[in-house]
Amino acid sequence: MRISSLSLRLRLTLLMALILTIACISLMAASIYAARVVYVLPQPVPEFGIEAGRGGELLPVPIPPVPVPVPPVPVSTEQQIDFASIGFLCAMLIIAIGTGITYLVAGKALKPVTDLSTEIEKIDEHNLYRQVQVPPSKDEVARLSLSFNRMIHKLEKAFLAHKHFSANAAHELRTPLAAMMARIEVVQLGDPPTLEEYEEALDDTRKNAERLSTLIQDLLKMNADMNRAACGTFAAKELFQTILSELGGELLSKNIRIEARLEDVSLYGERNLLHRAFSNLLHNAIKYNKPNGSIRITAVHHSDTTQITIADTGIGIPEDHLDKIFEPFYCVDKSRSRELGGSGLGLSISKAVIAKHGGEIQVQSETGVATAFSIQLPNARSIP
Incomplete structure (x- = not known):
């Protein structure tokens, strides 16, 4: 399973578990090293002084040690193993408890994101312009909600403008066509038209065709890219x-x-x-x-x-x-x-x-x- 396929909550939990593991192992290793250095002490070395003998020669004489506290007994290997085992168990317990707490805290912290995702999933073609609820906090989730609402508003304006444009374009294109069709039907339904009536009908049809052609050219130029x-x-x-x-x-x-x-x-x-x-x-x-x-x-x-x-x-x-x-x-x-x-x-x-x-x-x-x-x-x- 890829990490990217996991939820954000689980990824945060695994990341925190990794950080806790590294911290606990480092702390445990430092504790074991410090314990060995502190509790295994070197034995005291006797010191010597100098005094004159019977023949006048100088002889070394041990100086009696100054009374000091009795040093601690060196830690045995069994005790060191017990210390490391207890430290390891405590570290595993801390990691487990910290991971569980992280999972709960992450779930609570990510709840606004989960709620926002749920609201967005409810938006479909029937309520495309629905605004999501903005949380009262001033955090990133609130800003994300505001940005989403602004985007929905822009989409609404764009869709309405497109709908308005399509309706107007259809009307403008239909008007000259309807005029030409009506003129042709008038010529066909009446008595046999005269030459003048034919000329008027053709002239009117030509004007509407020119208007239609101009309109189509304008529409094409509006969407033409700059060369x-x-x-x-x-x-x-x-x-x-x-x-x-x-x-x-x-x-x-x-x-x-x-x-x-x-x-x-x-x-x-x-x-x-x-x-x-x-x-x-x-x-x-x-x-x-x-x-x-x-x-x-x-x-x-x-x-x-x-x-x-x-x-x-x-x-x-x-x-x-x-x-x-x-x-x-x-x-x-x-x-x-x-x-x-x-x-x-x-x-x-x-x-x-x-x-x-x-x-x-x-x-x-x-x-x-x-x-x-x-x-x-x-x-x-x-x-x-």
Whole structure:
């Protein structure tokens, strides 16, 4: 049987038994050695003095010993064996009693862990988000219980977000398909359609198919991994000029004025992904801006990061929606977003791209006044 297969309680007991055995054997050996040295004493050697004889010569004369206590009788071999046997028996008794006490104390000390394990075993698919009871103590078990509850809370949020995302994705995918099916059924059920009705039906079907294709591409880009080999350094001014030229028609339709301060600022990352992220932000800044409004784009280079700010004079975002706008398919005003052609994935894609580059995105807004997105991107030497 492997030691690792034993319970923690038994492993602690065996460890303590080993420590007691080593300590008792060492103490017993030291006691036997000390007893032999102390009780086997050397015999006293007589001392001699010097005095003059009859002929004048010097002769040794024994000096009478000073009265001393009678030394103890040396211990016999039988007594030594008896002493060692009694010491060995006492050591075995101490080891046995110490092991038993250790087993009981370990069981009591590990009871909170056993209770926690029992509670965790009761969690299944029917009560996946159940919190375990935190013991009143401030020890490691209490911290482990708190950590487990925090993990369960994070899992709950992740599962709910996934469930919400799946439901919204199914709805968004089903809507254009349902519209196409309905349009086709209208053409088939009526009188023989005219050429104009065919053209209207095909045009409506094409628009819904384009919307469906765009939605699928957005979903794929949200989960696309960053290609490290495609990362490089490029000028921020060139990137934003390309994006603004693509959005030129939208800018002219609302007469939006652009103010850009991007000189001598470089960005590092995968250009195509960052192009999509900033394009989504600028598209929203135009779409939700006021006629004759303005958009300000600034970039500041720091030692480890580059900060890009995109601020507009648009309708703003209510404060209670600021922490939700980056969720997939989330729209502050669903009817207005649908009217303007939004699917609710633009900001989610932007945040995912920025996160893949090791950066952060934050938003500040005042309803009816302005909205500003601030993006922090690591430089080439600090990107993870």
